[in-house]
Amino acid sequence: MSDTTPALVSTQWLEEHLAAPDIRIVDATWHMPGDDRDAHSEYKEAHIPGAVFFDIDEICDLDNPLPHMLPSPEKMASRMRKLGIGDGNRVVVYDNSDVRSAARVWYMLKAFGLWDVAVLDGGFQKWKNERLNIEDIPPIPRMRHFTARFNTTRVRDLEHMLENLETAREQVVDARPSGRFLGTDPEPRADLKSGSIPGSCNVFFKDLLNGDDGTFKSPDEIRVIFETAGLNLKKPIVTSCGSGITASVLLLGLYLIGQKEIALYDGSWTEWGSHPDTPVS
Numbered sequence: 067m068s069d070t071t072p073a074l075v076s077t078q079w080l081e082e083h084l085a086a087p088d089i090r091i092v093d094a095t096w097h098m099p100g101d102d103r104d105a106h107s108e109y110k111e112a113h114i115p116g117a118v119f120f121d122i123d124e125i126c127d128l129d130n131p132l133p134h135m136l137p138s139p140e141k142m143a144s145r146m147r148k149l150g151i152g153d154g155n156r157v158v159v160y161d162n163s164d165v166r167s168a169a170r171v172w173y174m175l176k177a178f179g180l181w182d183v184a185v186l187d188g189g190f191q192k193w194k195n196e197r198l199n200i201e202d203i204p205p206i207p208r209m210r211h212f213t214a215r216f217n218t219t220r221v222r223d224l225e226h227m228l229e230n231l232e233t234a235r236e237q238v239v240d241a242r243p244s245g246r247f248l249g250t251d252p253e254p255r256a257d258l259k260s261g262s263i264p265g266s267c268n269v270f271f272k273d274l275l276n277g278d279d280g281t282f283k284s285p286d287e288i289r290v291i292f293e294t295a296g297l298n299l300k301k302p303i304v305t306s307c308g309s310g311i312t313a314s315v316l317l318l319g320l321y322l323i324g325q326k327e328i329a330l331y332d333g334s335w336t337e338w339g340s341h342p343d344t345p346v347s
Contacts, residue, residue: 073172073321074187074282080158081198084115090151091117092159095190096134096167096311099254108162112200114186114193117160118149118207120171122311132333133309134170136221139214142178146214150207151180160186160193166271166280169314173330179215185318188281195279222304222331224341230304231264231345236327237297238266241307241316242335249346254308258339261346263306267295271307271315285323292320302327309336 083089093113095105109119125145126134137145151157157175161168168185175183186193194200222230230236240262245251247268249261262268273291274283282288292299303320307313310332320328331338338344 073184073318075158075184076187077193077196077198080114080186080193084199086156088154088156089116090149090155090157091115092120092149092151092157092168092171093117093161093190094120094122094159094168094171095161095163096122096165096170097163098165101164105163110204111202112194113202113204114160114190115199115201116205118151118205120149120159122167122170125174132337135310135332136174136177139178139216142174142216143212143214146178146180146212147209148207150205150210151175152210152212153180155180155182155210157183158186159183160189162190165312166275166315167311169318170311173220173314173317177217177220179213179217188279192279192281220329222329224333224337224344227263227304227331227338228344234265236302236304236329238263238304238306238331239292239295239297239316240266240268240335241271241305241312242268243270244268246308246335253335253339255336258335259344259346260339262335263338264345264347266306266347267297269295269297269316271312274315274319282319282322288319289323292323299323299325302329304329304331306331306334306338308334310334 093109097103122134159168159171172185247262305313305316
């Protein structure tokens with residue numbers, strides 16, 4: 067993820083480029099379990115013109131009991147082709163979600179080798195608030211070749227995270243709310259331990275966003291937030307959360323301030339908190 071492609075685009079920029087032949091727009095809305103919202107139904111009712119729907123719960127490893135783990139390169143390539151996303155496209159991802167799930171799809175596309183991808187700053191909420199055009203008819207994508215080049219250096223698994231407890235080579239930052247990180251509030255998923263990975267820091271993902279319009283704070287503000295949490299921005303960092311969604315928001319924030327050595331723990335607390343042998347702080 068050390069390329070220099072801008073990671074954010076504004077609503078104004080996207081409106082001006084809606085008709086560009088190389089632009090592909092993706093609705094990556096996903097909601098937390100128990101929110102009683104259906105992301106796909108919301109997409110069919112209203113979306114940015116030309117946007118296709120990226121189903122985070124289907125474009126994943128369905129053989130893994132953990133939620134929405136990264137799919138195989140073959141499955142990722144197949145699904146992107148069907149969505150009309152391929153080599154040479156510039157992809158803009160947005161969401162209508164309180165957890166900024168567009169960052170997850172930004173991370174996935176990056177991890178599978180599509181460098182020219184950005185997130186719509188402020189998401190669909192900002193787009194609607196500015197009364198920009200929306201539609202309710204899904205497009206019919208034209209299939210396009212997608213070359214999936216999986217970058218294993220940008221994902222961490224349980225074995226790596228356990229090893230890191232001994233080596234401390236990488237810092238770990240958790241995107242969950244402080245109550246869940248400290249173990250004072252319950253987890254939304256059943257049968258999980260409460261607490262955090264020993265030695266990890268906590269930055270609630272919403273702290274990176276402006277409260278008025280959901281856009282990302284300035285790079286200087288983001289840098290201060292991470293440093294105040296205890297992170298050394300000159301050393302490698304791995305992000306974690308409940309299930310790999312909001313950890314992507316932290317990863318995007320780190321990308322925005324120029325961090326090079328960053329990765330995501332895909333299993334996150336759903337894996338760590340359910341494993342019988344993992345220590346908890």
